[in-house]
Amino acid sequence: MSSDLLDALTALEKQKGISRDVIVEAIEAALVTAYKRNFNQAQNVRVDLNLDKGTMKVYSRKDVVEEVEDERLQIALEDAQSINPAYELGDIVEEEVTPRDFGRIAAQTAKQVVTQRVREAERGLIYDEYVDREDDIVNGIVERMDARNLYVGLGKVEAVLPAGEQITTESYQPHDRIKVYITKVERTSRGPQVFVSRTHPGLLRRLFEMEVPEIYDGTVEIKSIAREAGDRSKISVHTNNEAVDPVGSCVGSRGARVQSISNELNGEKVDIVEWSEDPVVFVANALSPSKVLDVQVNEEDRSTTVVVPDYQLSLAIGKRGQNARLAAKLTGWKIDIKSETDARELGVYPSTSGFSIEEGQDKELFEDDVYAITENGNDEYNGDPYFDDEPEEDSETETIDLYSAEDEDN
Template sequence: MSTELLDALLILEKEKGISRDVIIEAIEAALISAYKRNFNQAQNVRIDLNLGNGTMKVFARKDVVEEVFDSRLEISIEDARKINPSYEIGDVVELEVTPKDFGRIAAQTAKQVVTQRVREAERGIIYSEFIDREDDIMTGIVQRQDPRFIYVNLGKIEALLPQSEQMPNESYKPHDRIKVYITKVEKTTKGPQIFVSRTHPGLLKRLFEIEVPEIYDGTVEIRSVAREAGDRSKISVHTDQAEVDPVGACVGPKGTRVQAIVNELKGEKIDIVEWSENPVTFVANALSPSKVLDVIVDENEKATTVVVPDYQLSLAIGKRGQNARLAAKLTGWKIDIKSETDARELGIYPRMNSNLFDDEDDSYDTFDVTEDDFE
């Protein structure tokens, strides 16, 4: 052993944040194990590691007893007093038993321990960094793929993008730069494992926070998100400031803000609607881009019956029921859509004192964007 070990420990303590005492304890424990393994000894031993001069010694610790049954662990009171007359029964005597070629084994063992501790410390640092980034967005580079995962390089670690979290309208090639949403960070025996997603609703929310300053600074709040990744999404937004248009802020000048998100999501359609604490207004907004004539609310069942013009029934329901399904997810209310004709036959429309619309033009504060809008 040399003073190089001391220099290495000082560097590790400074650069990796690993306590020198922790590493020394680990080295001493490993040397004890190496001594017993390599020299076939079962003694109770102690390692004296002197970092100042780079030396180390092995001491066998023996209990002072009246009658010896195991000479590897015990020493008689007579023999102990030959070493030091002050020893009494129950004391512990230490005898140096350092093997001649122990230095080579010690150096190799110390190197292994330091390497292992550095690896553990680096894993710990990476885990600490990424556990704080759960539910956050990062940009990564596609490295490779197998039948189960796309492997995305996030700088210090490769994240796993499971097949179930990949967007159906995307193909991934090595060196592609993609934004991913961190869903889970796990600590394993092989180090941290990071799972990411391209389909999670949180990805859409984080993208809006990046693109819309009013969301980032809290002026506008995203209240809910409903997403069918790669096809269509809806988000509801709200602000307490009367002079701010929350939908317009998300759309941006000439639609530039929302278009940047549409591009990132490879053409996924996005409906932006204004949130309202009034379920009548909120459900009507959520069914954008269709026009709504009335919303009948059942508070007990948290269900609504929505009346739409006959010619807008298909639009309100959407392709394969998608528009109605997303609106229900967005609002948290069950939605049953009826055409105006059916509603009249059932006697539920028109209703007395129904004041769904406050504006003369019967319009909602919504925005629907697709790639086609910007071609």
Template sequence: MSSELLDALIILEKEKGISREVLIEAIEAALVSAYKRNFNQAQNVRVDLNLGTGTMRVFARKDVVEEVFDSRLEISIDEAKKINPAYEIEDIVELEVTPKDFGRIAAQTAKQVVTQRVREAERGIIYSEFIDREDDIMTGIVQRYDSKFIYVSLGKIEAILPQSEQMPNEVYKPHDRIKVYITKVEKTTKGPQIYVSRTHPGLLKRLFEIEVPEIYDGTVELRSVAREAGDRSKISVSTDYPEVDPVGSCVGPKGSRVQAIVDELKGEKIDIVEWSADPKVFVANALSPSKVLEVIIDEEDKATTVIVPDYQLSLAIGKRGQNARLAAKLTGWKIDIKSETDAREAGIYPLNNDLFFEEEDTSEVTFDLTEDEIE
């Protein structure tokens, strides 16, 4: 039995990545359980497993006491000294109590417990591996789907892609290879549970880190991301190196870098704008591709009034307000958009310190975001 057991431990250690010490501990625990169950014993025992000789020995552990109240757990000092004169009160005496047919029974009953401990150890290893991958991107293979989830294989484990995290413009089929963003790793009684997303802004950020070496090495910094998954996104980038064009680095030669990301996201449009510490410049950049004439800042309310040419008003607002909404998320500023004509009639353009905005105008579009939406 010893050579077979030793071979099994070596295989499990190599294939499952579980240390031999963990497996031996599991086997010894299983043998203790087998002894107590099969021989109806309630005493405190220890099992010694010797892989070298293939022997399994059971030792009853008893406390040395002055007066014995439970002979299964205690031994008198007089009896202990007969075994070894050096024993004193509160010492522990070990007496071998190995049954004759213990090997056969142990082999049968330990298998289930060992299997369980091995499974637990595997789950622990998988959890340790994936807990470090939270907020990271992985490539998975679609396995199956139901009304609520898409199940994606990440190699050692199957992740869950909830319906709310699926892109509306995508159809997922078994065996499709997709990149997913790991949002949460939970430890459950059935093992690690991994949740992934295709709509999270972090997915877009990680894709740019993969495709753009300048972002990966820190030359270009990706400052913020605003995303409406499957439709359109905006990112802001900056650099401390004057000779580097942060927007051009992300676009790549002939648009190759950004196009690779667009392809991965099944045609999602991506606007890349340059970040600026000046909110006027940043808000104007964020409203790209529309032209901006003026940005009026209200520091107290963290709000802006943006004036655009009349013919650019629809472009600045975007379809269903999308362009302005994404710009507000990207910058963290509230954005009110006014046409040039309406701004002149309201007396706020061109800028004049003696003038201030008094009346409400029906062409004004406001995107008032909560803190959660801005983040």
């Protein structure tokens, strides 16, 4: 074995991050293959590489048996003991069978096999690196695109961003830098395949963890996320530390933190509400930015009836039912929204059970701890809620249909 080969092994270890033991194992396997192929040998053999001495030797391996059936694989006990009296049945006898010109032939034949094993080792390292980063956020560069998929370079590997995981309002160009969420890492014959997303709720969670120190260190916890990527999202937050305002922590000074996240998501609007174990409070908060007069809860089918002022009905429902739909996904409760007039006509408001502001509750309860970022970037916090829709002309409609978290994809 030449010193050049030893130098090459050292270079591979440093440049590729592959241990020398892995490389030596690959070379030994290649030399075994080369020996059997070029010398028409079917017996068991072992190749020994001595890196210190720079030598390589081939040894045949035969099992010690009483009666020999295949001379290429077995040796009689008597013959084995003639070599070494210590041999017993079941032992393995090794004999050097290194051909004279084995070095030249082995070098030519083993090159491709060694290259393949090194490539497999590299792929294994890449897989191990990225499989541990599933459900994590990474920076990537848009490299190319085809009819359906976008391919994002992550450094050592090219990730796939499927069409269904792309934000429809975004346009991507080669060399654009984007943040993506790793959803799945698979082993394939071509190496590790990494799948990423821009629409997954986990992307929003990780962005808040990166932007809000209180979430990163666990002081503030994200309880649930409802997202319609590229358009609008809602998140609920909670803390056990009475000295910390969970909503304010996520908003940041003058809305800087949440605005930064919205910008990263191409202007996606984000509503931040405080989580509560009381479904009455939680559902009312989740319907922000609309004001809520009454929430009645049916525990059996996890449904709620929500009463809002007449002029807030369109706001509570939202575009194509978006606000109510997101609130249902966020809370896990079905939500039936009624205007105040309709609720009075039906006799369900004021309620005889449940919660009603008119029955002496704090009118500020549902105006606190709610934050929404508007489409044009202006924010409203603890003030008059925003909405970018004009009230629907037909705002006297009875109610909207139930919106259930179970009906939506997570």
